[in-house]
Structures are given as C-alpha cells and as structure tokens.
Amino acid sequence: EAQVTQNPRYLITVTGKKLTVTCSQNMNHEYMSWYRQDPGLGLRQIYYSMNVEVTDKGDVPEGYKVSRKEKRNFPLILESPSPNQTSLYFCASTAARQSSYNEQFFGPGTRLTVL
Amino acid sequence: LAKTTQPISMDSYEGQEVNITCSHNNIATNDYITWYQQFPSQGPRFIIQGYKTKVTNEVASLFIPADRKSSTLSLPRVSLSDTAVYYCLVPGFQKLVFGTGTRLLVSP
Numbered sequence: 001e002a003q004v005t006q007n008p009r010y011l012i013t014v015t016g017k018k019l020t021v022t023c024s025q026n027m028n029h030e031y032m033s034w035y036r037q038d039p040g041l042g043l044r045q046i047y048y049s050m051n052v053e054v055t056d057k058g059d060v061p062e063g064y065k066v067s068r069k070e071k072r073n074f075p076l077i078l079e080s081p082s083p084n085q086t087s088l089y090f091c092a093s094t095a096a097r098q099s100s101y102n103e104q105f106f107g108p109g110t111r112l113t114v115l
Numbered sequence: 116l117a118k119t120t121q122p123i124s125m126d127s128y129e130g131q132e133v134n135i136t137c138s139h140n141n142i143a144t145n146d147y148i149t150w151y152q153q154f155p156s157q158g159p160r161f162i163i164q165g166y167k168t169k170v171t172n173e174v175a176s177l178f179i180p181a182d183r184k185s186s187t188l189s190l191p192r193v194s195l196s197d198t199a200v201y202y203c204l205v206p207g208f209q210k211l212v213f214g215t216g217t218r219l220l221v222s223p
Contacts, residue, residue, distance in 0.1 A: 043213035102149040102206045106158025
C-alpha cells in the first residue's frame with residue numbers, strides 16, 4: 001500500500017531533550033516536506049527536500065533540522081525542543097513534477113507535547 | 116503565492132449538494148487551484164485540482180470561471196462522513212500554503 005508513515009504518533013517530552021520524528025514513504029517520491037499545524041494558524045511548512053541531500057527552509061524552520069540521506073526517509077530533528085514547538089506535525093511527499101507538487105500525500109501526523 | 120479566501124464554516128444535511136466557494140483574486144497564469152480535505156487528527160487529503168472550466172472526479176467537481184479569480188468545490192449528496200475541513204489552495208512551486216479552511220458540518 002502506498003503510504004507515508006510517521007513515528008512516533010504521539011510524544012510527550014521535556015524542554016531541551018533532543019528528539020527525532022521519523023518519516024518514510026514507499027512511493028519513490030523525490031519531494032518530501034514537513035508541516036506543523038496549530039489551531040487558528042493552519043498548516044505551515046517547516047522544511048522541504050527536493051531530493052536526496054537537497055533540503056531547504058520553509059516558512060517556520062527555526063528550532064528544527066532535517067536530513068535527507070535516503071530517498072524514502074526525511075526525519076525531523078528538534079535539537080532542543082521548547083514548549084512553543086508543541087504542535088501536530090505532518091510529513092508529506094510527492095513526485096517531482098511541477099503540477100504534482102500540488103498533490104501531496106500526507107502522513108498520519110505526530111502529536112508532540114513539550115513540557 | 117495567491118491568497119485565498121473561503122467561508123469559515125458551512126452547515127448542511129445528508130443528501131444535499133454542498134458548494135464551497137473560494138476567491139483567489141491574484142492568481143497567476145500558471146497557477147492551479149487545488150482542494151484538500153482534512154478530518155480531525157488526520158493529514159490532509161488531496162481531493163481535486165483544476166486549471167479552468169470544470170473538473171470532475173469520483174469525489175467532487177471543481178468549477179472555475181473564465182477569469183479564474185474564484186473557484187467552487189461541489190460535493191454531491193453529502194453524507195455524515197463528509198464532515199471535515201476543506202482547504203482551497205493555489206500552491207506555489209514546491210509549497211502548499213494552507214489557510215484555516217472551511218469547516219463543513221453535515222447533520223442527519
């Protein structure tokens with residue numbers, strides 16, 4: 001089944017404790033992206049990657065890192081989480097054709113709480 | 116990126132047709148109009164995309180007038196399971212910008 005998977009689905013952590021949220025897709029998509037969703041703010045893009053070893057900042061990259069060492073994986077790293085990073089996070093992927101950037105496949109989400 | 120404006124919420128009943136209109140006055144020549152659906156605590160799901168006139172798939176229809184400054188998502192004969200948030204987007208290259216969407220509530 002074609003899908004985007006994220007782990008963990010739920011995470012409660014404390015300020016300053018490094019964490020990684022994994023994202024994996026099995027559709028051989030070149031493009032992958034991370035979003036966060038907060039009430040009243042919609043979804044905002046954190047980072048995106050056009051292909052292996054190619055990443056770039058989205059609208060809200062502060063406090064996050066990403067890496068793209070393999071085509072299928074795009075982990076989101078919070079080196080020193082803070083309470084304002086409490087949010088619902090989504091990973092998404094799509095094929096690298098311009099019109100299809102519009103049709104992104106989203107993962108199930110990771111609900112992160114930073115105390 | 117073209118800014119989109121859509122109603123905050125809509126109510127409907129099972130079996131009715133629902134039309135959600137979105138305005139995007141500064142849409143660029145090459146922009147597509149895209150709609151997503153999101154259920155609570157799930158990732159958004161692509162519904163339909165169009166450039167002009169009318170597009171139909173198994174889920175919805177999308178109507179786009181000639182000036183392309185607005186578009187209407189049409190959901191035929193909605194059911195309770197269509198209760199969700201619907202987002203109208205005019206994506207930029209490599210980026211999706213989601214607003215707050217239209218919260219559709221379908222009642223029995």
